Amino acid sequence: MMWIEKIEVDRKNAERFYVHFVKEDGDKHTISVDQDILIEYRMKKGMTVTREQWAEMIKKDDEKQAYKMALRFLAYRMRSKQEVVDYLKKRHIDAQTIERVIGKLQHEQYIDDEQFAHAYVQTQMNTTLKGPYVIYKELMDKGVSEDVITKAMERYTEDMQRDKAIKWMEKINKQSKKRSYQEQKTYIAQLLHMKGFPSHIVEMAKQHVTADDGKEWEALIYYGEKAHRRYETYDRYTYEQKMKQALYRKGFSLSLIEKFLEKKKEE
Structure with a gap:
C-alpha cells in the first residue's frame, strides 16, 4: 500500500499533475498524470492506493499521453493506420499501448484506411500529374492494404x-x-x-507529340555542329559515315542529315 502525500499542478502543463506517493517503508515516489486520470481515480491528499492501482494509473496515463500525441499528429491531415503506428513508435511508445490507442482511434473513426485511401487518391488526382502506379506505390508505402488501394484507385479512370x-x-x-x-x-x-x-x-x-520542322532543324544544327567539331579531322568518307551514325542515333531522319552535310560542304 501507499498513500498520496500531496498533489500539485505541473507549471509547464496545466492539464497534468504531479502526484507524490509515500510507501509503507517511507520511500517516496512521484508520478505525473493527466487531469483525466486524476479525476477518474478521484485522487486526493491522504488517499491510499494499492500497488496494482498505482501500476494501472501509470499504464492508463501512458495510453492517455500516446492518444493525445496521435490526435495532434492527425490534426494536420488524414493519416493511414501505419503512419500513426510509425509515429508513435518513433516516440518510444510501447507496442501494447500503441495497439490500444490505435483501436480507440479506429473506434472513434479518427483512423480509417478506406477513407484515407479514397481521399489520398482524390487529392493526388486534383493537385498533381502523377500516374496511377506512383499513387498506388505511395499508398503501399503508407501501409494501406492492396484491396483497399485497388478499390480507391477505381476513381482514377x-x-x-x-x-x-x-x-x-x-x-x-x-x-x-x-x-x-x-x-x-x-x-x-x-x-x-x-x-x-x-x-x-x-x-x-x-501520339500527341507533334513534329515541328523548325525545331527539328534547329536541333539538328546543334548536334550536327557538335559532331562536326569531333569528326572534322577525319577523311571525307569517314567523316560523313561518323556524322550520319551520330545524328541518326539522335533520331534525325537520313534526309535531314544529308541536308545538313550538304550545308557543311558549301561552307
Missing part, C-alpha cells in the same frame, strides 16, 4: 489517366531542349513511365 498524361506531355514539350522529334517522343515516354503511367496510356500520349 483511364480517361483521366490519358488526360493527365497528355497534360504532362504538353508541359515537357514546352520545356523541351534541343532534341529530334523521335528523341523527344522517347524522352517523354520515359518520363511518363517514371510518373507511373501504364504503357498503353504512354503510347496514347506519344
